[in-house]
Amino acid sequence: MANAAIGADVQSGGISRREFLYYIWGASIALYLAQFAGLMVWFLIPRFKEGEFGGKFVLPVGSIPDVNAEPGNFPDGRFWLVNVDSDQPNDLFALAPDETGQTLKGVLAIYKVCTHLGCIYAWTPANNRYECPCHGSKYRLDGRRIESPAPRTLDRFQLEFLDANRNPIPNTLSPEVDDFYQPVPVPSNAVFISIDTSAKKTGPGDTLLCDFAGSCP
Ligand code: FES
Known part of the structure; x- marks a missing residue:
């Protein structure tokens, strides 16, 4: 024991x-x-690789559409690239009456998901605007809503211009005004543009542009 x-x-x-x-x-x-x-x-460890949705997309500046031309479609990144200039209005882009005194100039990366209930909308060349097939929301080239039921302008990704060595060019990161990403003018020394699909901000809740479009819902 x-x-x-x-x-x-x-x-x-x-x-x-x-x-x-x-x-x-x-x-x-x-x-x-x-x-x-x-x-x-x-x-x-970064969750997403470059060129994968959720990560950064680095594209040559040559892939940016011309000023106030149809948007560039980037399905892998789920965004459109647009290049707007309100000083050069045309059939695709012109400011609405309530935007008097404003200037919209530069590049935007617009999320391809409708702000209403998340359908995938498309650019409709015949009407020079984005149209959602689900409930009929319509948006201008820069993403501002033309017709409801969309509650706001299309969402935007943060972007930045890079030089030939892929270094960020100072003061080209999407500026935030009232907590919304604003267009970024293309700098003369830009060689690449970087779109960060992990950095998205909702679009502004601007008034409808039905007067501008000529047809209210
Ligand atoms: S999801 Fe686009 S209008 Fe409803």
């Missing part, structure tokens, strides 16, 4: 039971720390 009473410390196979429990406890702590470190590394 005396031998049994001190069983916890009796040598068995070279180590005592107490030492064995210490080893198990130490191994558990080490495993926990390894898992924690692995999780930290996993969080720090």
